[in-house]
Amino acid sequence: MADKEATVYIVDLGESMADCHNGRDESDLDFGMRYVWDKISTTVAASRKTWTVGVVGLNTEDTDNAQDTEGLGGYEHISVLQNLGPMTMTSLRELRSSVQASNNYGGDAISAIVVALKMIEVFTKKLKYKRRIILMTNGETPIEEDSAEDVAAKLNDLGIELVVIGVDFDDSDYGFKEEDKSRVKAANEKILRKMVESCTDGVFGTMQQAVEELAIPRIKPVRPFKAYDGPLTLGDPSKYESALSIHVERYFKTKRATAPSASTVVINTDHGGASQTQTLDEDTAMDGAEFSGVKHMRTYRVQDDEAPGGKRDVDIEDLAKGYQYGRTVVPFSESDMNVTKLATTKSFTILGFIPFNNYNPSINMGETGIIVAQKLNEEAELGLSALIHALHELESYAVARYVQKDGTQPQLLLLKPNPAIEDDFECLYDVPLPFAEDVRSYQFPPLDKVLTVTGNVIKEHRLLPSDDLKEAMSDFVDAMDLSGYDVDEDGKPVEYAPIDETYNPIIHRMNQAIRARAVDPDAPIGPPAEILLRFSHPPEKLLDKAKSEIDALIDAAEVKKVPPKAQGRQGRKEAVKPLSGLDIDALLGESKRTTISTENAVPEFKQILATAEDDATIESAAKQMGEIVRKLIHDSFADLFYARAAENLRVMREELISLEVPGLYNKFLTGLKKSTLSGELDGDRREMWFKHIVGGRLGLISQDESEVSEVTTDEAKAVSPHILP
Structure with a gap:
């Protein structure tokens, strides 16, 4: 059964x-309400109905409180903002509008505790x-001390x-x-502290510490979950009398924590009730009228020339899964699927044993469980204890087959x-x-x-670390x-990052952001807590x-900063200049290349583009490369030159x-498709188009690949439908 909690928060809304x-840029109310x-x-x-809040x-x-209604004095300026009950998003939003500082200071804190107690x-x-x-106050309102002891006694009784x-x-x-504290506040602190000390279960603290501790993630308590209750066997007890069978229970020892999942919602246009859009059923309706849950619906259609529009709707029951085998689809019915499933029965059987030294911990997979003997079963406790001690003495692990x-x-x-x-726990x-x-x-x-x-075998090589590098790396690691970097209160070295202080930043940052957005949907989400980034x-x-x-490691490893990669600009590349600033081509007496040969097309094409100074040179190079691709396809005997032509096209x-400048490529490829499919390039060249161009993902350059492209994704799919997902 879930734990039941009843918590009443008393919030001081006085004028002060x-x-x-103390140098804060937020009011005492806003500072305290953060907690x-x-x-x-x-x-x-x-979202637990048994956790109630008032x-x-x-x-x-x-x-507005029951004691004042009954005519009891001393309960003025105390109002119940929310009665005890489950807390929802709707009530949280309504409560937020009620928490505003007033122009009054006539309420008594101990009387408010009595109201919460009742x-x-x-x-x-x-x-x-x-x-x-939980009482949150700045202590600036006078408190009557006469009934403090009686109220503390009543708190202890309940x-x-x-x-x-x-x-x-x-x-x-x-x-x-706090320096320069007022006399009223100092007196109230003594009264409240004395009252807390009179309680059997009481806590007295300052808001500064409470707000700082909010950054520490709260670990969700998890109740033990029994995953298995049955025999742990060694051998088959139904066949052999010597077989071992121990009644055990298996629980989860560790469980993977995940970030909260999101739900798809739609803004509710009808604030008086259900959304005008299609919403979830009443039992799954979301809390509040601001949003409504969305129900997903899926329809299936097949080609049917006789149906209106050329397509016909089909039910999901009429569908069968299909698996691709080559270029065909093999249907797989539900009965066929059952053949592939392994028929298993609940069991927990030891298959063998392995010594400690022969096991590699790196192959551990998944979450850890714990196995204990069945409760109130002395025979099971004795049998499991004997097995545990035998494994420990023989320094061996057991390997078992488990079916939950x-x-x-x-x-x-x-x-x-x-x-x-x-x-002291077996x-x-x-x-x-x-598995294999x-x-x-x-x-x-x-x-x-x-x-x-x-x-x-080469022991000294530029890819192998030298002795100096090994020594420098060893010193760096040490x-x-x-x-032993961190120290405790006594100055002794302790572990720097203990496991109980290492939190998953994704999970806890997500929870912090959700809580902040739930309280105030319009306020910006603050930075992540320092403890998550520690x-x-x-x-x-x-x-x-x-x-x-x-520094010694950098010198030994000869680490140098890599110069930034030259960025291309509209129409041309920045020419790659040597660090010396010298023109190598001019020194060697070589002129800049303007033509591309079929035998060495790729490097010559790249060389022309690297030294191009105007758009005309780039267009000329693209045209020459396109003619080379067409010539290779035209002169190819069967598919002899297809791979070479595709490589030129890829470059x-x-x-x-x-x-x-994707337009040059798109224009050329559009003409190439027409030529290959129409037979203009000396016969049937459809294999070049479908296998090497479409299959090689060399279709039109769409706007997804280049922002300056005029070809949309749909247009690119129309030319080569298998290129884009």
């Missing part, structure tokens, strides 16, 4: 809460609830936790003390023993293992030697060691300390894209 103090909104939005995000306003203009008592009755009252968080309250543990329930795919699990020696830890099809073996050249084509870069002090080793396409 609208002022700014309250974060807590409430977290409750909304959890809000009480202190120092409000009006008075709300919890009436709502929870004597049921099992986690009860909590098991209600009292949390008092004051704006600029003194906190010696946190190290904050009938019909599910089997898994291979590695079972690691955990005897009750160190942590269990088996399991982790999924890969999951393992990919790649061969790479050795890192410590170079093998020549003739089989010779200097950047993080294992380990995204090395410590500055460590980099300064290792500067000499870093021509890439170069003209970089020069931002």
